[in-house]
Amino acid sequence: MPETDAAPAVNPSAPRPADARPPEAAPTVKTPEFRSDVTVELVRSSAHDSDVLFAARVSTMGELTLDGAQASADGAQATKGAGLINYLMRDRHGSPFEHNSMTFYVQAPIFVFREFMRHRMASYNEESGRYRELNPVFYVPAPTRNLQQVGKPGAYDFLPGTPEQAALVDEATRAASIQAFEAYQRMLDAGIAREVARIVLPLNIYSSMYVTVNARSLMNFLSLRTKREGTHFPSFPQREIEMCAEKMEDLWAELMPLTYAAFGANGRVAP
Amino acid sequence: MPETDAAPAVNPSAPRPADARPPEAAPTVKTPEFRSDVTVELVRSSAHDSDVLFAARVSTMGELTLDGAQASADGAQATKGAGLINYLMRDRHGSPFEHNSMTFYVQAPIFVFREFMRHRMASYNEESGRYRELNPVFYVPAPTRNLQQVGKPGAYDFLPGTPEQAALVDEATRAASIQAFEAYQRMLDAGIAREVARIVLPLNIYSSMYVTVNARSLMNFLSLRTKREGTHFPSFPQREIEMCAEKMEDLWAELMPLTYAAFGANGRVAP
Amino acid sequence: MPETDAAPAVNPSAPRPADARPPEAAPTVKTPEFRSDVTVELVRSSAHDSDVLFAARVSTMGELTLDGAQASADGAQATKGAGLINYLMRDRHGSPFEHNSMTFYVQAPIFVFREFMRHRMASYNEESGRYRELNPVFYVPAPTRNLQQVGKPGAYDFLPGTPEQAALVDEATRAASIQAFEAYQRMLDAGIAREVARIVLPLNIYSSMYVTVNARSLMNFLSLRTKREGTHFPSFPQREIEMCAEKMEDLWAELMPLTYAAFGANGRVAP
């Protein structure tokens, strides 16, 4: 997504954008930064358990006034509401879980976003390497990240690496990131278009995006991108997208506690 | 969508549901009601012009904090914001218009819902004739409704009917509705399942639903379901769904005035 | 949806369309017809088990030539293919089941189409009551159709009706259909626009449509619209849409026998 004129006004002292930078300018030296985590913030939401109940009840009480629906969702109806939500979840009546919306701001490496955007029931706006110069922020696995893959395809398990393996991953990732970013900067400094220069950047560079989903879509995402004991279906997510999913799950659980409880109680399957 | 146990608690004095009514019970006499309008209420929304700006700016200011984004969306930035939204609309950068949500409650005849639900980028929960006994509320065209179709297929125009035509439509619609509902009630009174009895009900019976959309999807709907002079593409909606669309449009225009203005200024085409 | 042959320049000798019929013309007497079945034909398809295998194998053999993929899908690989498809189904790797397409032509009553079109992962083109005069073909339940609904909401069961009930349904449905169609014809004969006159038609009038789906979407449809013993999740479809689903299932089973077998073996859950 482009933006034209807003940047200078926001920060008039900001460095001139790369496309204006003459080839002879002294390169802006950016120091690479390494992270091992992801950022997930809840930007906006309109998501309540009562929305599920309203939507479900329109089926059976078509002429329902909103006041009446509210009454039936409040107070003494709490237990009943939980029962209805559980029933909807169990019997896969999924549509009442769609009348809500959550917008998350996510910072994660590109290899995570690649998996993320395979989920088509969501709205995305991602930072563009065509429209802005990317910052040298790179993902490096934490020392606790499992490094060895065992088992057969389709049912891999991951075990801790040896200290030597951990050191190699750390060193090789940092070195490759720095080298790649130097090549990127060298091309930008020579006046090459951002969209060309960026092609040498590695999959562990961070990007950021807004993603908007409803609870039904989010449950599908969580079902496939978290690995838990005792779920109805097994899932084998890569750890880094699971880190995003876990943060999204925590934020969602606060917004819709009854729905969240029913999701867990019914094997973490999206209805 | 079904509901099991909630109905009695909500209104313990409500008549016993139809499925419990013994065949020998005295029929509940329901008096048919006729309407010529539709109901559209905004139930919930999280929809602001600033959401569009946030989403668009993440492209160019990836590491943007939310505070910064808010600042750039407020105050002196208002004009600038309008310009950016207009640019996004004009050049079909549609995804920033998806990070918002509006839930409408709609009452309209079934022939309108049939057209409505062809729009797949929306979430629906409709009153179910399988789960509840339907009320005898029927649509009858208002005297001002155009009744004569002229022109060639694909570009029909509609003109006022004669007084005789208007009288016939009014009379025939009322009579057919009453006859159909009598057949429906007769079957229910004989213990026939609701899902079977309802098949004789006409397309002008009212139903109700919750529908949730985002602004991009709504613009697509409005583009196809309203007929305006000077739009980029012509549309030929049936008047009754246009009545719904107009009410949705008014409610949306209040929520997102800049986006709404840009939609109009760019030929009412969904980006 | 447009009508082609009415564009005068294209075919000046075409019969005059219904909307050109002068009010004074002698009404075309159409005799109502009653049916108790549905029509489902496979119009087009490009759907093979090998498509599933190709798509799955691109994940692990990226540079795969098509010849190689074909070889690995044929002959001695048949058993292996069945195993892979079963594995994909079981572990919910759904995307390989999307690279295929089936177009069905369906004739069914409108109350069935109303349920059908709630499935948004499909492409539809339906006969339009705005563009053509509808034929008086109506659904009437067969004598074997269960008529009594027992059990509690959300888990209804349906039992045979009494002979009196069956007779009532048959008589009331036929009478209501005939009355409604007479009102429709009376309005058409008076020069009322088709889109207005049709509103009195009942939900049991037949319509027809083209619907295109892929196997993943079809499995979701079958999972929800057929009721079988021993499935992973229970479903409670109305019998009439199940009649459509069963015919679609039979046609699909012939096209993709391995996929179909895996669907059944894994609880009839869409992956």
Add this chain to the structure above:
Amino acid sequence: MPETDAAPAVNPSAPRPADARPPEAAPTVKTPEFRSDVTVELVRSSAHDSDVLFAARVSTMGELTLDGAQASADGAQATKGAGLINYLMRDRHGSPFEHNSMTFYVQAPIFVFREFMRHRMASYNEESGRYRELNPVFYVPAPTRNLQQVGKPGAYDFLPGTPEQAALVDEATRAASIQAFEAYQRMLDAGIAREVARIVLPLNIYSSMYVTVNARSLMNFLSLRTKREGTHFPSFPQREIEMCAEKMEDLWAELMPLTYAAFGANGRVAP
């Protein structure tokens, strides 16, 4: 995405998968390969202009037999068919263009796939860096690739680079690719899981996928991912995804010549 041949029971003589390679094994030396093009093959299709006509005509000739539809699509009807398709395109009757399917096999660099998969109305299966060891095939811009970006954001233009710029891009891209792949191989050779090692690979490494679309979805893609003079709306695609789009367009044009012509004649806007 699974790998088939690793299930020991299925094929015990299969070569040991990469994840079984012991750390001490001599590394497989893979020589990096550089390309400046993309591969697009049509794998499967069921896509004909007549499908559009069938679907459109079901609206107006509901009870149409297939033979009748075929007849009206053939022979003397050819001109009429072209007219109808043009009319549908012009007035945005989009649904008749959905009853068809094309599956493409695409090889392109990851930065292209990142843009590609933002199109949600398509089915994708991509080579997985989690399930297989990736090959060192990298994209390097051809000497003819424009390298300088001029103009303002939202309306960039691209001009040829200087010989020095071209040389820098070529050299820097090759060097960065080789360095990154060496880091990748070093980690694999040390027994690091593929899903971890791959994170250092650059965005210009090739991947491959199957993508299935219908003509309506494809037109939307082409509308946004090709840049042509005289189109209804301007588009600013990155050249590399446009290279894919152009090949897809050529293949589609052969399958559906009337639809293709109407797309061009109406400003290359998806209906």
